[in-house]
Amino acid sequence: MSDHHDLVVPEATEEPIANPGLPEHLPRPTDVDPVAEKRAERQVATLFGLSALFAILTCVAYFAVGKYDAFLGLGASNVALGSGLGLALLSIGAGLIQWSRKLMSDHEIVEMRHPASSSEEERSEAVAAFEQGLEDSGIARRPLIRNSLLGAMGALGLPAIVFLRDLGPLPGDKLQHTVWKKGMRVVQDVDGARIRPSDMQIGQLVNAEPEVFFETNSEGEPVIEGTELLQEKAKAAVILVRMHPDDIKPWKGRENWGVDGILCFSKICTHVGCPISLWEQQTHHLLCPCHQSTFDLADNGKVIFGPAGRHLPQLPLAVDDQGYLVATSDFTEPVGPSYWERG
Amino acid sequence: MSTSITTNGTKSATVAKGNKAGDAATWADERLGLAKANKLMSLRKVFPDHWSFMLGEIALWSFVILLLTGVFLTLWFKPSMGEVSYQGSYDQLRGIQMSEAYASTLHISFDVRAGLLMRQMHHWAAMLFIAAMLVHMMRTFLTGAFRKPRELNWVIGGLLLLLGILEGFAGYSLPDDLLSGTGLRIADGLVKATPVLGSYMSFFMFGGEFPGDVIIPRLYIAHVLLIPGLLLALIGAHMLLLVYHKHTQWPGPGRTENNVVGEPLMPIYMAKAGGFFFMVFGVVALMGGLMTINPVWRFGPYNPAEVTAGSQPDWYMGIAEGLLRIMPGWETHIFGITMSWNIFLPGQIGPIALFAIVLAYPFLEQWITGDKSEHHLLQRPRNAPTRTAFLAAMITLYGLLWAAGGNDILATQFHVSLNAITYFMRGAIFVVPVIAFILAKRWCISLQRHDNDKLLHGYETGIIMRSPEGGYSERHLPIADARAYKLTARERDEVYQGVNGTDANGVDAPNARVDGLRARLSRAWFATNVQKPTVAELEEGHHHAEAELEYEHAAGLDHQADGHQYDGRHDVAGDDLTHKH
Ligand code: HEM
Ligand code: FES
Numbered sequence: 052m053s054d055h056h057d058l059v060v061p062e063a064t065e066e067p068i069a070n071p072g073l074p075e076h077l078p079r080p081t082d083v084d085p086v087a088e089k090r091a092e093r094q095v096a097t098l099f100g101l102s103a104l105f106a107i108l109t110c111v112a113y114f115a116v117g118k119y120d121a122f123l124g125l126g127a128s129n130v131a132l133g134s135g136l137g138l139a140l141l142s143i144g145a146g147l148i149q150w151s152r153k154l155m156s157d158h159e160i161v162e163m164r165h166p167a168s169s170s171e172e173e174r175s176e177a178v179a180a181f182e183q184g185l186e187d188s189g190i191a192r193r194p195l196i197r198n199s200l201l202g203a204m205g206a207l208g209l210p211a212i213v214f215l216r217d218l219g220p221l222p223g224d225k226l227q228h229t230v231w232k233k234g235m236r237v238v239q240d241v242d243g244a245r246i247r248p249s250d251m252q253i254g255q256l257v258n259a260e261p262e263v264f265f266e267t268n269s270e271g272e273p274v275i276e277g278t279e280l281l282q283e284k285a286k287a288a289v290i291l292v293r294m295h296p297d298d299i300k301p302w303k304g305r306e307n308w309g310v311d312g313i314l315c316f317s318k319i320c321t322h323v324g325c326p327i328s329l330w331e332q333q334t335h336h337l338l339c340p341c342h343q344s345t346f347d348l349a350d351n352g353k354v355i356f357g358p359a360g361r362h363l364p365q366l367p368l369a370v371d372d373q374g375y376l377v378a379t380s381d382f383t384e385p386v387g388p389s390y391w392e393r394g
Numbered sequence: 395m396s397t398s399i400t401t402n403g404t405k406s407a408t409v410a411k412g413n414k415a416g417d418a419a420t421w422a423d424e425r426l427g428l429a430k431a432n433k434l435m436s437l438r439k440v441f442p443d444h445w446s447f448m449l450g451e452i453a454l455w456s457f458v459i460l461l462l463t464g465v466f467l468t469l470w471f472k473p474s475m476g477e478v479s480y481q482g483s484y485d486q487l488r489g490i491q492m493s494e495a496y497a498s499t500l501h502i503s504f505d506v507r508a509g510l511l512m513r514q515m516h517h518w519a520a521m522l523f524i525a526a527m528l529v530h531m532m533r534t535f536l537t538g539a540f541r542k543p544r545e546l547n548w549v550i551g552g553l554l555l556l557l558g559i560l561e562g563f564a565g566y567s568l569p570d571d572l573l574s575g576t577g578l579r580i581a582d583g584l585v586k587a588t589p590v591l592g593s594y595m596s597f598f599m600f601g602g603e604f605p606g607d608v609i610i611p612r613l614y615i616a617h618v619l620l621i622p623g624l625l626l627a628l629i630g631a632h633m634l635l636l637v638y639h640k641h642t643q644w645p646g647p648g649r650t651e652n653n654v655v656g657e658p659l660m661p662i663y664m665a666k667a668g669g670f671f672f673m674v675f676g677v678v679a680l681m682g683g684l685m686t687i688n689p690v691w692r693f694g695p696y697n698p699a700e701v702t703a704g705s706q707p708d709w710y711m712g713i714a715e716g717l718l719r720i721m722p723g724w725e726t727h728i729f730g731i732t733m734s735w736n737i738f739l740p741g742q743i744g745p746i747a748l749f750a751i752v753l754a755y756p757f758l759e760q761w762i763t764g765d766k767s768e769h770h771l772l773q774r775p776r777n778a779p780t781r782t783a784f785l786a787a788m789i790t791l792y793g794l795l796w797a798a799g800g801n802d803i804l805a806t807q808f809h810v811s812l813n814a815i816t817y818f819m820r821g822a823i824f825v826v827p828v829i830a831f832i833l834a835k836r837w838c839i840s841l842q843r844h845d846n847d848k849l850l851h852g853y854e855t856g857i858i859m860r861s862p863e864g865g866y867s868e869r870h871l872p873i874a875d876a877r878a879y880k881l882t883a884r885e886r887d888e889v890y891q892g893v894n895g896t897d898a899n900g901v902d903a904p905n906a907r908v909d910g911l912r913a914r915l916s917r918a919w920f921a922t923n924v925q926k927p928t929v930a931e932l933e934e935g936h937h938h939a940e941a942e943l944e945y946e947h948a949a950g951l952d953h954q955a956d957g958h959q960y961d962g963r964h965d966v967a968g969d970d971l972t973h974k975h
Contacts, residue, residue, distance in 0.1 A: 118507060125684070285698035286603075322723075323583020356816075359723050
């Protein structure tokens with residue numbers, strides 16, 4: 052056998068203590084004592100018997116325990132089925148393990164190892180076969196064939212990628228716009244109730260949505276529903292907060308975006324898009340429950356803590372001729388998580 | 395085996411006559427040549443035993459449980475985002491608009507008997523699956539079982555962990571409840587942060603704008619077919635390699651690099667491992683029956699404008715969550731583009747880098763140590779101090795990030811400011827792992843010293859002897875042969891010296907620099923390790939003990955006061971203190 056085929060064994064001479072060899076096999080009580088053996092046999096059979104019993108009890112419970120009954124605050128049926136099945140399985144398991152430990156022969160066996168590699172002969176045989184194959188194909192002598200084949204295989208990858216094109220539409224400018232537009236009423240998110248400035252106390256936060264989510268067409272069908280509703284909601288959800296007008300420090304150009312200290316901000320976190328809802332009225336801080344980005348709503352929604360990289364977009368507000376809060380335009384910047392071409 | 399099968403081609407093969415099982419075996423072998431398979435993997439294949447070898451088994455069995463319970467769930471689950479008005483038996487949600495996926499999950503939970511049990515078992519088994527893989531991986535790491543020739547099996551294991559986590563995330567998303575939808579929303583944000591392609595990737599993934607109506611069906615097919623298929627194939631490869639390499643074993647009397655000592659697959663391991671399967675299954679069934687997990691009915695259907703406070707992903711997503719949470723909000727806006735480092739680094743680069751390190755580890759270590767030989771005997775963690783310390787650092791990092799992933803919960807539980815926790819974590823993830831590394835390494839080395847003390851001077855009996863002069867000393871006794879052998883059954887570490895250790899002329903500069911780095915790393919890796927005693931050192935230790943004994947005789951003791959009489963460790967008849975060679 053060749054050199055590499057032998058395992059590297061440390062030289063015996065440098066070992067401070069020689070390997071004393073396998074210890075002698077000691078018999079277990081069940082090997083020498085017929086009473087112990089019988090007892091173990093009975094134990095194993097009892098466990099198997101118990102398992103069958105539990106399996107049957109589980110089936111009984113399936114029919115006997117009411118679907119809607121409760122037990123310790125949990126579903127009674129669930130508790131009964133889980134316990135029954137669990138005990139049936141555990142008994143089989145315990146029986147098998149007990150059998151193997153107490154009654155099956157426990158003589159240790161020695162098996163020799165062999166290196167993972169093939170022998171030198173096997174290797175040269177394989178290499179020879181491979182080279183003969185290469186030689187017969189003539190691929191080395193005909194680079195034209197080889198290269199054109201590689202090119203063809205590579206080109207086949209293109210349809211594989213192109214065919215995936217219809218996984219979804221292109222983003223276009225969808226991420227830059229929401230359904231908000233001039234004159235759209237800001238309404239309560241629960242019932243679509245319109246909101247007058249006087250409905251809001253100082254310090255109050257209201258979860259709000261554009262009124263179009265609650266509008267129906269002439270046939271009584273919602274204007275926006277289903278998937279589209281979820282998609283628009285994921286961008287257009289807002290919060291209204293009312294603060295002391297003196298506390299608010301609007302950026303230039305935003306001075307008239309509020310109504311009597313009522314400001315409207317996107318509810319969608321600029322970090323990775325969770326809806327934000329935890330409002331501290333004393334500090335005017337809004338905290339995102341997902342990764343705790345904190346925004347100062349008195350200061351234009353600026354990030355004051357956490358992993359978000361951008362302020363919360365603000366929706367400019369006004370009051371319409373009936374006295375309800377309305378948007379004066381769409382958001383002036385994309386809402387939600389950042390993306391490359393967002394600017 | 396008692397039956398021996400022979401085939402000579404003309405006569406039909408015969409086993410013991412009149413034996414039903416034998417007849418069946420013959421029938422099958424004549425058509426399939428099954429007995430040949432016994433050569434590839436003998437029914438009497440030997441497996442060594444140790445409790446830590448069970449961890450991988452837990453992972454395997456949880457996977458089987460996931461397959462079984464998962465198939466049960468598919469019989470009722472509807473992977474559809476079509477909207478329906480819920481009319482099932484859970485009062486609080488009746489009449490509410492929701493996706494069919496969510497409605498069918500409620501149906502499984504409330505109206506299918508054993509449905510909730512299977513859902514909960516499926517979820518508990520998923521957690522167990524990933525936890526077991528992780529701990530199994532740590533065991534493999536700590537004992538050096540990933541060394542040649544098993545590096546590829548380590549890589550397969552790493553891929554299994556990665557796929558397991560992805561599979562878990564896909565499954566967690568399927569019920570389309572408020573929490574799982576929030577998880578998807580975060581995934582959407584992570585994808586959008588990809589440079590250049592982010593928004594396109596998001597639109598292709600969700601079939602349009604988030605949340606769209608295709609993500610649940612797409613995740614479903616990944617969850618029940620694609621990823622389980624890959625997992626199954628990789629688990630198969632993992633097992634094949636395990637059989638081919640044969641299991642590693644701990645060193646001990648009679649166990650060498652060239653053999654494997656243990657009990658045979660049939661019947662011992664069939665019974666033990668089979669029994670263990672039922673135990674794991676049974677425990678999971680009890681958990682599913684008694685411990686509520688992911689009560690989706692409490693969260694309500696997904697609504698992109700709602701979220702619950704204190705929402706937490708499954709535990710195995712914890713470190714990704716922690717990374718996201720403690721990252722400062724860095725974003726670059728330049729030339730009309732946005733680069734979100736705050737998401738890209740922790741959400742994409744971080745996990746990829748972590749996995750790359752894990753997968754590459756065996757090769758990195760091999761390069762540093764220059765060790766090219768096969769290893770079938772396991773190492774005690776203390777005997778690879780740098781590696782063990784590295785794992786200690788990684789576990790510390792993992793723990794810190796995991797805690798950071800629950801910083802809001804920590805803040806409310808311990809009344810600490812959230813901001814303080816976050817700032818602390820930002821520094822701690824760089825500092826504390828280093829401290830853990832240093833401590834773990836020192837600890838390993840002191841354990842190594844302790845081992846050598848035991849070899850050279852024996853163990854401490856706790857028996858105090860008074861000499862005739864009135865001095866006190868503790869009696870040390872030699873340890874038993876088998877234990878002494880075990881302690882020395884390890885290799886001596888060799889620091890890599892570099893090819894050009896003495897003359898730098900022969901090698902060109904860039905190579906020499908790499909080589910120098912390698913030599914320096916090797917020194918850092920090994921230099922402080924304690925090596926086992928040499929033959930000479932050991933002998934000197936024993937002479938010392940004998941001298942002590944003679945001194946006692948000279949002092950007039952009429953019997954050997956070797957202390958065995960008092961500590962009761964073994965029978966001392968005919969024992970003297972000299973070591974048996
Ligand atoms: C191999 C690893 C697997 C993992 C880690 C895993 C994990 C999960 C998780 C965490 C859930 C959420 C359960 C919940 O509602 O609380 C889930 C749901 C589900 N899984 Fe799996 N699963 C695995 C394999 C499978 C397989 C092989 C199948 C089917 C062949 C399957 C079918 C399902 C179905 C239908 C659901 C949705 C049912 C529901 O949520 O009620 N899973 N999975
Ligand atoms: S989504 Fe708001 S902080 Fe991450």
